[in-house]
Amino acid sequence: MKFSVIIDALPHLLGAAVTTVWVSLLGVLLGQVIGLVVCVARQSGGRAADMAGGVYVSFFRGVPLLIQLLLIYYMLPLIGIDVPPLVASIAALGLASGAYVSEIYRGALNAVPHGQSEAALALGFPGSAIWTRILLPQAFRISVPALVNELILLLKASSLISVVGVAELTRTSQTISAANYRPLEIYLAAGVIYLAINGALALFGTLVERRLQQA
Amino acid sequence: MLDFTLLVQYGPALLRGFGVTILCWGAGCLIGMVLGFVLMLLRQIPVKPLRWVIRAYIEVIRGTPFLIQLFLLYSGGPSIGLRLEATAAGILGLGIYGSAYFAEIFRAGYQAVPKGQVEAALSLGMSYGSILRRVIVPAMLVSTIPAIVNMMAILTKETVVLSIITVPELMYEMQTMAAETFATFETIVGMALFYWLLVEVVSRLGRRLEARVTRFLTHASPQGSSTQTATARA
Numbered sequence: 001m002k003f004s005v006i007i008d009a010l011p012h013l014l015g016a017a018v019t020t021v022w023v024s025l026l027g028v029l030l031g032q033v034i035g036l037v038v039c040v041a042r043q044s045g046g047r048a049a050d051m052a053g054g055v056y057v058s059f060f061r062g063v064p065l066l067i068q069l070l071l072i073y074y075m076l077p078l079i080g081i082d083v084p085p086l087v088a089s090i091a092a093l094g095l096a097s098g099a100y101v102s103e104i105y106r107g108a109l110n111a112v113p114h115g116q117s118e119a120a121l122a123l124g125f126p127g128s129a130i131w132t133r134i135l136l137p138q139a140f141r142i143s144v145p146a147l148v149n150e151l152i153l154l155l156k157a158s159s160l161i162s163v164v165g166v167a168e169l170t171r172t173s174q175t176i177s178a179a180n181y182r183p184l185e186i187y188l189a190a191g192v193i194y195l196a197i198n199g200a201l202a203l204f205g206t207l208v209e210r211r212l213q214q215a
Numbered sequence: 216m217l218d219f220t221l222l223v224q225y226g227p228a229l230l231r232g233f234g235v236t237i238l239c240w241g242a243g244c245l246i247g248m249v250l251g252f253v254l255m256l257l258r259q260i261p262v263k264p265l266r267w268v269i270r271a272y273i274e275v276i277r278g279t280p281f282l283i284q285l286f287l288l289y290s291g292g293p294s295i296g297l298r299l300e301a302t303a304a305g306i307l308g309l310g311i312y313g314s315a316y317f318a319e320i321f322r323a324g325y326q327a328v329p330k331g332q333v334e335a336a337l338s339l340g341m342s343y344g345s346i347l348r349r350v351i352v353p354a355m356l357v358s359t360i361p362a363i364v365n366m367m368a369i370l371t372k373e374t375v376v377l378s379i380i381t382v383p384e385l386m387y388e389m390q391t392m393a394a395e396t397f398a399t400f401e402t403i404v405g406m407a408l409f410y411w412l413l414v415e416v417v418s419r420l421g422r423r424l425e426a427r428v429t430r431f432l433t434h435a436s437p438q439g440s441s442t443q444t445a446t447a448r449a
Contacts, residue, residue, distance in 0.1 A: 001294075062414040063407045064372040066379075066386070071403050078400060152278075159280035163379060170282055177290065184291035191279045191287065198278040 005182045006189045013186075016172035017193045023090060023168060024155040030094025031154070032147075035101025040131065042102070043109065053102070060099035066160050068092050073164050089161035097154050104146040108139035141212050148205030152198050159194075169193060221401075225392045232388030235302065239384055240374050242306045244367050247313025254318035255325060256347075269318075276315035281376055284308055289380045305377040305384075313370055320362045324355035357428055364421030371417050372410070385409075 042053035060068065069092040076083050076091075083091075112135055120130045162171035173190040177183040222229075258269050276284070288297070288311075289304040299307065328351050336346045378387035386406065393402035 058415075059407075059411060062372075062411045064375040064386075064410055066375045067403065067407050067410060071407055074399050074403055156278075156280040159282040160376070162282070170280065170286075173283075174286070182294075183286065184294040187283055187287040187291050191275070191283050194280060194283060195275060195278045 002182065002185060005180060005185045009176045009180075009186055009189065012172055012176060013169065013189055013193060016167060016169045017197065019166070020155065020158055020168040020170075020194075021197060023086070023161065023166070024093065024151070024158045026090045027093025027158065028097055028151050028154050030090065031097030031101045031150070034094060034098030035105055036136075038098060038102040039105040039109070042106070044127070044131075057099045057102060060096050061103075065092070065096050065157050066163065068096055069160060069164060085161070085164040085166050089158075089164060089166050093154055093158060093161070096157070097150060100150055100153075101147070104143050104150065105139055107146070108143035109135055111142050112138045144209050144212060145205065148201065148208070151205075152201050155197060155201065156194065221392070221396055221398060225388070225396075228388045228392070229385065232383060232385035235382065236374050236384040236386075239302065239306050239309060239377055239382065240367075240371055243309025243313060243374075244370055246306065246310025247317050247366075247370070248363075250310060250314035251317025251319075252321055254314060255321040258318070258322065259325070273315040273318055276312060277319075281308070281312050281373055282379060284312055285376065285380050301377075301380055301382045304380060305374075305382040309370060309373060309377070312373065313366065316366050316369075317363070320359050320366060321355065323362070324359035325351060327358050328354045360421075360425045360428055364418065364425060367421065368414055368417045371414050375410070 038053045038056060041049045045053075063071075069089065072092045072095070073085065073088040076088060116134055116138075117130050120134050125133070158168060159170040162168060162174065165171065167175075169190055173186045177186040180186070254269055254273070258266055260266075285304070285308045288308050289299065289301065292299055292304070332350050332354070333346060336350050341349070374384060375386040377384055378390060381387065389402050389406050393399045
């Protein structure tokens with residue numbers, strides 16, 4: 001073990017960690033949007049929408065993320081969309097997380113008492129207002145712990161995008177350890193950085209949860 | 216469209232790859248469960264430093280990407296004299312990764328066993344070993360089967376990551392085929408469909424196992440029916 005190696009590599013690793021964080025955040029944001037749309041479509045869009053949503057969720061939860069990533073990375077150019085690896089990666093992370101998020105929302109919606117939307121209907125609320133004023137705010141609050149967990153999972157999964165050449169934390173560690181022949185030290189440092197980010201995210205999640213409980 | 220002569224030509228390699236996938240998965244699950252169970256037991260010992268160490272192990276494994284753990288084991292291992300072949304490193308890595316999750320699953324199962332059952336067994340004069348074997352473990356296995364099955368399905372998906380450290384499993388063989396024949400598109404679509412099916416089969420089998428174990432309990436002796444309550448509470 002030579003710690004000076006880690007100190008020398010630290011600026012690069014931290015810079016790469018920033019990429020990891022914002023790629024994961026963009027992925028999770030995209031996943032939120034997709035998950036919400038899929039969830040609402042499955043609940044209120046009729047049978048065809050429910051089935052299509054079901055196939056989407058089953059596929060993206062059943063197929064390994066690495067294969068999804070390669071699928072998007074190689075298939076988009078074939079249908080004429082030539083995207084940089086970074087965009088393909090964010091799309092893959094977003095699509096994968098959307099499948100999980102839609103299930104999280106479904107669970108949270110089921111936890112909102114049915115009588116509430118019936119009462120709203122009886123009071124003459126239009127359908128859209130029932131969603132935006134009664135169901136979604138409560139579902140969101142219920143799903144916060146699961147969503148933070150999803151963010152942590154996605155951050156770890158983002159290490160896979162190193163395969164298509166995005167210079168995030170894992171890829172940068174590979175490059176550095178290939179150059180200085182110090183894989184043990186570099187990967188340990190990368191592991192500690194991942195751990196620190198996840199720890200911070202978990203702490204943030206607890207804070208948000210506490211805040212929402214007060215409100 | 217997919218060129219079927221390719222499948223004939225690469226069939227043996229793909230089958231071999233699938234064999235390695237199943238081997239890694241099976242051995243990895245086994246190591247993970249055994250290690251996870253031991254960790255869970257060690258955690259019950261009321262020695263604080265030991266608990267901290269196990270807790271730290273679990274948090275570290277669950278807080279870092281599987282790929283980083285694999286690189287650390289496979290590329291970093293030789294620096295401390297741990298020289299493993301790719302497949303061995305893959306199996307060990309999968310086992311270590313799984314062990315942290317299994318330890319948490321078993322812990323939840325252990326806590327869900329009603330205290331009264333353990334106290335009753337103690338007052339009947341049973342030793343801790345037989346309480347564990349005859350009271351705790353049976354109840355625990357039943358209440359944790361859904362979680363175990365879920366984890367095993369997750370590990371099925373994680374086996375593809377082993378291809379990155381050059382374990383010659385299915386994903387690796389398929390990528391070789393894609394690189395040699397330029398049939399990238401077909402290969403990836405084929406892989407996606409295949410793994411979708413595989414994960415689905417694993418979950419279905421798991422659900423059947425679950426149904427079977429629970430059915431056995433509803434027809435079983437009084438011990439069985441009290442385990443049922445444990446399941447309901449868990």
